[in-house]
Amino acid sequence: MAVDSNASTWSQRFDQGLNPAIERFNASIGFDIALLQHDLDGSVAHARMLGRCGVIGSDEADAIIAGLEAIRSEAAAGSFNPGLEDEDVHFAVERRLIALIGPVGKKLHTGRSRNDQVGTDVRLWLRQQIDAIDGDLQRFERALLDQAERHADTLIPGYTHLQRAQPLCLAHHLLAYVEMAERDRARLADVRRRVNTCPLGAAALAGTPVPIDRRATAAELGFEQIYANSLDAVSDRDFAVEFMAAASLIQVHLSRLSEEVILWASEEFGFVSLSDRCATGSSLMPQKKNPDVPELVRGKSGRVFGHLMGLLTMIKGLPLAYNKDFQEDKEALFDGVRTVRDCLEAMAILFEEGLEFRPQRLEQAVAGDYSNATDVADYLVARGVPFREAYQLVGGLIKTAAAEGVLLLDLPLERWQQLHPAFAADVFAAIAPRQVVAARRSEGGTGFAQVRQQLQQMRERLGRGAQAP
Numbered sequence: 001m002a003v004d005s006n007a008s009t010w011s012q013r014f015d016q017g018l019n020p021a022i023e024r025f026n027a028s029i030g031f032d033i034a035l036l037q038h039d040l041d042g043s044v045a046h047a048r049m050l051g052r053c054g055v056i057g058s059d060e061a062d063a064i065i066a067g068l069e070a071i072r073s074e075a076a077a078g079s080f081n082p083g084l085e086d087e088d089v090h091f092a093v094e095r096r097l098i099a100l101i102g103p104v105g106k107k108l109h110t111g112r113s114r115n116d117q118v119g120t121d122v123r124l125w126l127r128q129q130i131d132a133i134d135g136d137l138q139r140f141e142r143a144l145l146d147q148a149e150r151h152a153d154t155l156i157p158g159y160t161h162l163q164r165a166q167p168l169c170l171a172h173h174l175l176a177y178v179e180m181a182e183r184d185r186a187r188l189a190d191v192r193r194r195v196n197t198c199p200l201g202a203a204a205l206a207g208t209p210v211p212i213d214r215r216a217t218a219a220e221l222g223f224e225q226i227y228a229n230s231l232d233a234v235s236d237r238d239f240a241v242e243f244m245a246a247a248s249l250i251q252v253h254l255s256r257l258s259e260e261v262i263l264w265a266s267e268e269f270g271f272v273s274l275s276d277r278c279a280t281g282s283s284l285m286p287q288k289k290n291p292d293v294p295e296l297v298r299g300k301s302g303r304v305f306g307h308l309m310g311l312l313t314m315i316k317g318l319p320l321a322y323n324k325d326f327q328e329d330k331e332a333l334f335d336g337v338r339t340v341r342d343c344l345e346a347m348a349i350l351f352e353e354g355l356e357f358r359p360q361r362l363e364q365a366v367a368g369d370y371s372n373a374t375d376v377a378d379y380l381v382a383r384g385v386p387f388r389e390a391y392q393l394v395g396g397l398i399k400t401a402a403a404e405g406v407l408l409l410d411l412p413l414e415r416w417q418q419l420h421p422a423f424a425a426d427v428f429a430a431i432a433p434r435q436v437v438a439a440r441r442s443e444g445g446t447g448f449a450q451v452r453q454q455l456q457q458m459r460e461r462l463g464r465g466a467q468a469p
């Protein structure tokens with residue numbers, strides 16, 4: 001029987017090529033071409049190691065490395081364009097190598113499998129992306145910090161249950177998100193250590209009789225350690241799950257902030273105005289200015305959480321060791337990384353130039369409610385009244401003031417003294433919003449002095465840094 005020319009990828013065991021639809025279904029080249037540089041790096045390190053270990057001649061290793069670098073140049077020039085028949089980036093590189101340098105190229109895959117190769121490539125790629133995301137997070141944090149520093153004296157209503165609770169220093173509110181972003185960075189740094197573990201040399205699943213030096217390739221590629229178990233090396237995708245979990249939390253944080261910005265930009269709140277550079281209009285209603293950026297960030301969070309669930313589900317039933325299901329990890333990681341990076345950039349720009357807080361509106365909001373009620377109770381507590389008793393008295397006071405449609409500060413002193421003889425004229429100063437904020441001196445509280453200290457510490461930690469254009 002004539003051998004189909006498409007069968008040439010595989011050993012002579014195959015007589016026929018793939019059904020074209022199956023070829024398309026099976027191929028990953030359409031997306032794993034993104035791994036090209038890392039595939040080349042991994043192959044260069046592998047070839048060098050094979051040469052050093054005497055598995056291939058050093059001249060052969062040199063020829064292979066030169067061929068791999070030629071492919072890198074072709075890719076840079078746009079002339080390396082693999083097709084479906086190449087199946088994946090690993091085959092595409094190997095085929096091109098053989099075409100470029102001849103039969104010696106056939107020695108590259110000695111002591112290696114695509115299983116440990118793809119694991120190496122994905123880890124190298126993800127490690128680089130984690131470093132980029134760390135930079136993105138820092139830019140976002142600096143944008144928040146710049147706003148926070150501008151608003152170290154601005155007040156904003158604080159909410160619980162989305163009901164006015166107690167007034168806050170606006171910088172304190174923004175710093176809460178910087179803290180979240182710092183935890184995001186710490187989580188990524190932790191994930192990075194496990195991503196930075198080298199599977200190369202595990203071969204298909206069992207290791208190899210070829211006398212390779214796993215530690216040499218790992219060191220050349222900048223890995224911190226190697227997998228201790230070859231089966232685990234080729235079938236571990238924990239790192240992808242961990243990354244996506246960390247990415248999901250970044251999105252959770254961005255999404256919560258987005259939700260706040262959307263509320264703040266509404267007529268009802270009016271706490272921020274959006275600049276033309278980061279808002280869009282309506283095709284129908286000429287008066288509208290829409291907060292598309294935070295809405296999209298909030299909306300895109302779903303895809304990252306979806307990738308997390310997708311990865312967990314993809315892995316959960318797989319027997320050891322490699323299974324083709326793993327090919328599915330790449331599109332999830334690629335899209336997850338792109339989404340998080342896009343969202344971080346958009347939110348950084350939003351806080352750099354896309355919104356302005358409206359201090360007067362904020363001041364009015366803070367002065368126009370009963371969010372100083374706790375401080376009336378605290379005033380009595382400071383004068384010996386048990387807290388629960390003070391709490392109940394103030395509740396009554398609020399009830400009558402609300403019924404009369406006045407604020408606590410509008411009630412004359414006699415009314416206060418009727419309620420409790422401990423009240424004196426200084427109660428008015430004690431419950432003015434600015435004083436209410438200033439009084440919260442407890443560590444981590446919203447008192448201005450506390451917040452200034454936190455601003456300073458965060459600035460020291462983050463530095464000013466070059467802000468992206």
Ligand code: ARG
Pocket residue numbers: 028032088114115118322324326327328
């Ligand atoms: N394209 C494959 C992937 O992404 C490469 C590894 C293929 N290994 C195999 N034994 N078929 O996972």
